[in-house]
Amino acid sequence: MGPVTLRVADLDAMIRYYRDGVTLELLSHDGPVAVLGRGGVPAMILQHAPELKHASPRSAGLFHTAILFDTREALATALLSVASKHPGTFTGSADHLVSEAFYFDDPEGNGVELYFDRDRSTWSWTHGTVEMATIFLDPNGYLREHLTERAADAAAAGTGLGTAGVGHVHLSVGDVASAREFYVNRLGFDQTATYGDQALFVSAGGYHHHMAMNTWKSLGAGRRQLALGLGKVEILVPTADDLGELGERMAHFRVPARDDGRTIAFDDPWANVVEVRSAE
Numbered sequence: 670m671g672p673v674t675l676r677v678a679d680l681d682a683m684i685r686y687y688r689d690g691v692t693l694e695l696l697s698h699d700g701p702v703a704v705l706g707r708g709g710v711p712a713m714i715l716q717h718a719p720e721l722k723h724a725s726p727r728s729a730g731l732f733h734t735a736i737l738f739d740t741r742e743a744l745a746t747a748l749l750s751v752a753s754k755h756p757g758t759f760t761g762s763a764d765h766l767v768s769e770a771f772y773f774d775d776p777e778g779n780g781v782e783l784y785f786d787r788d789r790s791t792w793s794w795t796h797g798t799v800e801m802a803t804i805f806l807d808p809n810g811y812l813r814e815h816l817t818e819r820a821a822d823a824a825a826a827g828t829g830l831g832t833a834g835v836g837h838v839h840l841s842v843g844d845v846a847s848a849r850e851f852y853v854n855r856l857g858f859d860q861t862a863t864y865g866d867q868a869l870f871v872s873a874g875g876y877h878h879h880m881a882m883n884t885w886k887s888l889g890a891g892r893r894q895l896a897l898g899l900g901k902v903e904i905l906v907p908t909a910d911d912l913g914e915l916g917e918r919m920a921h922f923r924v925p926a927r928d929d930g931r932t933i934a935f936d937d938p939w940a941n942v943v944e945v946r947s948a949e
Contacts, residue, residue: 670835673838674903676897678717683776687715714900729843729940732840732841737835744815749824750824758774762808767791837879841887842882843938844889845868856919856935868881905948912933
């Protein structure tokens with residue numbers, strides 16, 4: 670997954686949240702656009718759009734951006750940093766069997782997941798479906814177990830440890846059947862899990878999920894109007910040939926595309942913008 674673009678009302682406040690709280694680095698800040706990530710790799714692109722209003726909480730859009738950390742120590746660093754600098758933004762936590770996750774809302778109500786993947790050898794698959802669960806995970810116990818002295822120092826400084834980037838993106842959609850038709854049958858992801866007709870998880874390359882879609886707040890939602898929140902989701906494919914094949918696939922399904930020769934962008938059924946580019 671590439672970076673997630675958010676349209677924001679208060680750019681300075683949002684930079685502080687993702688830089689000083691989530692511990693991403695400010696890679697660039699050019700006028701109304703700020704790019705944050707780690708190790709030179711963008712994870713969040715913030716576009717200042719104060720003229721826009723917030724969408725209805727029941728509309729389609731972003732459910733959360735999930736930032737993946739490479740160690741439990743790095744995750745504990747970010748967890749402590751956000752909890753101490755932005756108290757009141759914590760919304761929950763879970764052991765998902767494949768991962769350990771902590772959830773927040775940023776200052777403008779965009780969902781954020783901070784997580785660590787368990788080793789793939791521990792994931793359980795049955796006929797192409799990965800076993801996931803939602804088991805309570807005590808954040809204070811997690812900090813006691815994984816917060817080292819250097820992690821506490823890094824959290825206080827807001828600098829973070831290790832690597833971090835977008836591991837998956839979770840969307841709010843109007844219905845799961847349409848999400849499956851677009852993301853699996855047309856875009857080409859593999860379905861990895863479902864929760865009845867309420868949520869769908871999809872991936873490429875045997876990951877537990879690169880994207881997810883749910884109707885928990887947005888059942889029946891139609892196409893999005895221009896508003897604060899999600900601007901676009903970016904997906905990286907390995908080669909230019911893969912990108913070309915995707916373009917041909919979407920043309921076959923008559924999905925309108927915007928192709929500038931480097932990227933191909935589509936609107937999903939709810940006008941969430943999905944932009945695909947080659948990693949080459």
